[in-house]
Amino acid sequence: MKLSELDSADNYNDVWVLGEVVEGKVHRVTLELLGKAKDLAEKRASSGSKVVCLLMGYQLDGLEKELFSHHADKVIKVDDESLKFFNDSIHASVVTRLVKKYKPEIMISGATSKGRSLMPLVAVKLETGLTADCTGLEIDEESGLLLQTRPAYGGNIIATIKCEDYRPQMSTVRQGVFKVLPEDVSGTGELISEFVLDEEKQTSFTIISEEGLDGETRVNLHDANVIVTGGRGVKSADGFKVIHDLADAVNGAVGATRATIDSGWISYSHQVGQTGLTVQPEVYIACGVSGQIQHLVGMQSSDFIIAINKDPDAPIMKLADVAIVGDLFEVVPEITKLLSN
Amino acid sequence: MKIVVCVKQVPGTTEVSIDPETKRLIREGVSIEMNPFDTYALEQGILLKEKHGGELVVLSMGPKRAELTLREAIACGADRGVLLNGRPLGGSDTYATSYILSQGIKKIKDVNLVICGKQAVDGDTAQVGPGIAAHLGWPQVTYVSKFIESGESELKLERMHESGSDVSVVALPAVLTVLKDVNIPRIPTLKGRLNSRKVDITVWDETDLETDFEKIGLGGSPTRVVSTRKPDARDKHTIVLKGSASDSARELMKILKSRLEL
Ligand SMILES: Cc1cc2nc3c(=O)[nH]c(=O)nc-3n(C[C@H](O)[C@H](O)[C@H](O)COP(=O)(O)OP(=O)(O)OC[C@H]3O[C@@H](n4cnc5c(N)ncnc54)[C@H](O)[C@@H]3O)c2cc1C
Numbered sequence: 001m002k003l004s005e006l007d008s009a010d011n012y013n014d015v016w017v018l019g020e021v022v023e024g025k026v027h028r029v030t031l032e033l034l035g036k037a038k039d040l041a042e043k044r045a046s047s048g049s050k051v052v053c054l055l056m057g058y059q060l061d062g063l064e065k066e067l068f069s070h071h072a073d074k075v076i077k078v079d080d081e082s083l084k085f086f087n088d089s090i091h092a093s094v095v096t097r098l099v100k101k102y103k104p105e106i107m108i109s110g111a112t113s114k115g116r117s118l119m120p121l122v123a124v125k126l127e128t129g130l131t132a133d134c135t136g137l138e139i140d141e142e143s144g145l146l147l148q149t150r151p152a153y154g155g156n157i158i159a160t161i162k163c164e165d166y167r168p169q170m171s172t173v174r175q176g177v178f179k180v181l182p183e184d185v186s187g188t189g190e191l192i193s194e195f196v197l198d199e200e201k202q203t204s205f206t207i208i209s210e211e212g213l214d215g216e217t218r219v220n221l222h223d224a225n226v227i228v229t230g231g232r233g234v235k236s237a238d239g240f241k242v243i244h245d246l247a248d249a250v251n252g253a254v255g256a257t258r259a260t261i262d263s264g265w266i267s268y269s270h271q272v273g274q275t276g277l278t279v280q281p282e283v284y285i286a287c288g289v290s291g292q293i294q295h296l297v298g299m300q301s302s303d304f305i306i307a308i309n310k311d312p313d314a315p316i317m318k319l320a321d322v323a324i325v326g327d328l329f330e331v332v333p334e335i336t337k338l339l340s341n
Numbered sequence: 342m343k344i345v346v347c348v349k350q351v352p353g354t355t356e357v358s359i360d361p362e363t364k365r366l367i368r369e370g371v372s373i374e375m376n377p378f379d380t381y382a383l384e385q386g387i388l389l390k391e392k393h394g395g396e397l398v399v400l401s402m403g404p405k406r407a408e409l410t411l412r413e414a415i416a417c418g419a420d421r422g423v424l425l426n427g428r429p430l431g432g433s434d435t436y437a438t439s440y441i442l443s444q445g446i447k448k449i450k451d452v453n454l455v456i457c458g459k460q461a462v463d464g465d466t467a468q469v470g471p472g473i474a475a476h477l478g479w480p481q482v483t484y485v486s487k488f489i490e491s492g493e494s495e496l497k498l499e500r501m502h503e504s505g506s507d508v509s510v511v512a513l514p515a516v517l518t519v520l521k522d523v524n525i526p527r528i529p530t531l532k533g534r535l536n537s538r539k540v541d542i543t544v545w546d547e548t549d550l551e552t553d554f555e556k557i558g559l560g561g562s563p564t565r566v567v568s569t570r571k572p573d574a575r576d577k578h579t580i581v582l583k584g585s586a587s588d589s590a591r592e593l594m595k596i597l598k599s600r601l602e603l
């Protein structure tokens with residue numbers, strides 16, 4: 001909503017995280033965002049800002065506990081059968097009404113397909129701005145405004161964006177950008193229940209069925225401490241075997257560059273980068289990856305980066321903590337061998 | 342069925358440079374093309390028109406030269422093109438852009454279906470499609486991966502999300518954003534190309550569109566880009582190992598071990 005004398009910025013407090021639930025569990029990105037929200041709310045403490053998680057779905061019993069232990073001060077829960085599937089229209093109507101009621105200053109959501117579908121609908125309904133796919137969120141000390149940093153032009157430009165005259169200030173953030181803060185198991189807070197209005201359930205859009213990915217296509221890159229990624233240097237689908245072997249040896253997950261997915265060597269669910277996943281493992285091992293910017297934006301915040309490449313001048317070799325110049329088909333099996341012992 | 346496909350003209354490369362003085366993106370001398378994701382939206386529009394008849398209009402907001410992109414779409418099979426162009430429209434964020442496009446859709450009249458690409462490769466936000474849906478007050482179906490059935494008044498669609506997919510039915514009018522999975526875009530025929538040169542492109546400005554001046558351009562945009570920069574080259578000390586494979590592997594183990602001990 002556009003700020004005016006009647007509705008000034010002072011009316012807006014609190015940092016909201018739009019929570020997401022997948023298969024009955026709180027999505028990891030929600031926990032990551034709660035940590036960031038805590039940081040933002042502390043910097044806005046002068047205006048009494050609190051961390052609030054809005055959780056919508058069906059059969060959400062008990063999930064608030066995890067949100068409180070991840071630093072939510074307040075949870076607003078909307079538990080209704082009409083929210084079982086992701087129906088954009090119903091979800092957007094509910095969020096819009098609640099934002100108007102409680103007036104948060106900031107609202108952030110994961111840049112998941114749901115978040116990226118819902119947030120722009122809500123932003124327009126609320127007549128406010130939305131910054132997409134942020135990689136940084138800070139409070140400007142002077143103005144108290146949210147400074148939102150995001151890559152555009154395929155990662156070749158980093159822009160800082162403000163939303164000065166409208167509230168709430170809204171952003172979506174990719175999973176893996178912020179870290180989950182350590183849990184405070186004794187954390188508690190206020191639980192508020194809200195409902196879906198009958199008229200909000202009237203839509204001309206209906207979801208008939210939903211299907212999860214089967215176990216094989218599900219790769220959990222976000223939970224892995226170690227990711228071993230193969231690039232075009234692996235040369236073929238068979239070439240990925242050395243990558244898989246190393247990943248197995250360290251109980252890690254297999255990542256891939258878009259070049260290998262476009263070649264049909266491995267499925268899209270392994271893709272790391274701008275049009276794939278953003279990951280932040282403890283160790284990232286890039287094998288036969290050149291390190292184009294679109295790949296780097298998805299992995300550059302990893303704690304420790306190892307690159308194995310024939311070409312000492314490949315861009316990934318400059319980003320790496322350890323750069324091994326050599327043939328991956330010789331180096332990778334050596335590492336696997338030493339690690340297996 | 343009356344279909345509008347939104348197509349954006351984008352730079353042919355995402356390699357961009359910033360003017361060191363003005364800090365603005367340098368747009369001069371950069372080649373241009375149709376946003377690659379929009380070619381799938383266009384193809385879907387053509388397929389639906391082939392099946393149901395009706396009219397397919399391509400709509401773009403942008404500079405005069407975006408006419409070329411509209412002509413390209415006509416060469417592929419669209420019936421006509423509408424360009425929204427005017428100085429006050431420049432600098433619009435996704436809120437304002439989707440507002441302006443929705444005004445264009447209202448002025449085209451009696452539209453049943455709007456199809457957008459998944460996202461534009463330059464701005465990269467994927468927010469304009471949902472924005473149009475919100476401004477029009479129509480339902481949206483995003484990340485459509487498959488057209489299961491299409492009727493005159495209803496579509497059955499598959500959507501993709503990170504943890505799977507779902508099947509839904511939407512009554513028209515509606516706004517869709519489509520993924521690459523939906524089809525394989527065709528290449529224009531020679532006849533199509535010749536025809537596309539003859540067709541007049543309709544050009545509307547902010548007055549034709551009856552826009553609320555408070556909601557367009559830089560002034561009507563809630564978000565503001567306050568600065569842009571090139572990404573940091575991570576400035577760090579890299580240990581380079583270039584011995585034999587077994588030496589490098591052994592050296593790496595030592596480094597990892599000392600790291601673990603820290
Ligand atoms: C809009 C857009 C979005 C994109 N999104 C993504 C994305 O999300 N993720 C992504 O990864 N890419 C993305 N890309 C593509 C990206 O630009 C690069 O093309 C891609 O990352 C390159 O993959 P690569 O490093 O595997 O291949 P290449 O660039 O071909 O590099 C292969 C490397 O392997 C090395 N090599 C070859 N053989 C060996 C060997 N035997 N041993 C050791 N090293 C060897 C070579 O020296 C080279 O450095 C995107 C591009 C665009 C335009």
Ligand SMILES: Cc1cc2nc3c(=O)[nH]c(=O)nc-3n(C[C@H](O)[C@H](O)[C@H](O)COP(=O)(O)OP(=O)(O)OC[C@H]3O[C@@H](n4cnc5c(N)ncnc54)[C@H](O)[C@@H]3O)c2cc1C
Nearest residue numbers: 131132347402434435457458460461464465466467468469
């Ligand atoms: C560096 C930078 C960062 C930016 N970040 C943001 C931001 O975070 N939030 C924000 O609100 N704005 C932002 N903008 C402004 C935004 O890029 C413009 O509003 C742009 O016109 C539309 O956004 P997009 O390119 O992301 O399109 P998307 O939303 O990615 O486009 C999706 C689809 O909408 C249709 N479409 C989009 N634009 C047009 C058009 N002009 N004509 C016809 N169809 C179209 C196409 O079908 C396209 O496939 C940013 C601009 C810059 C330069």
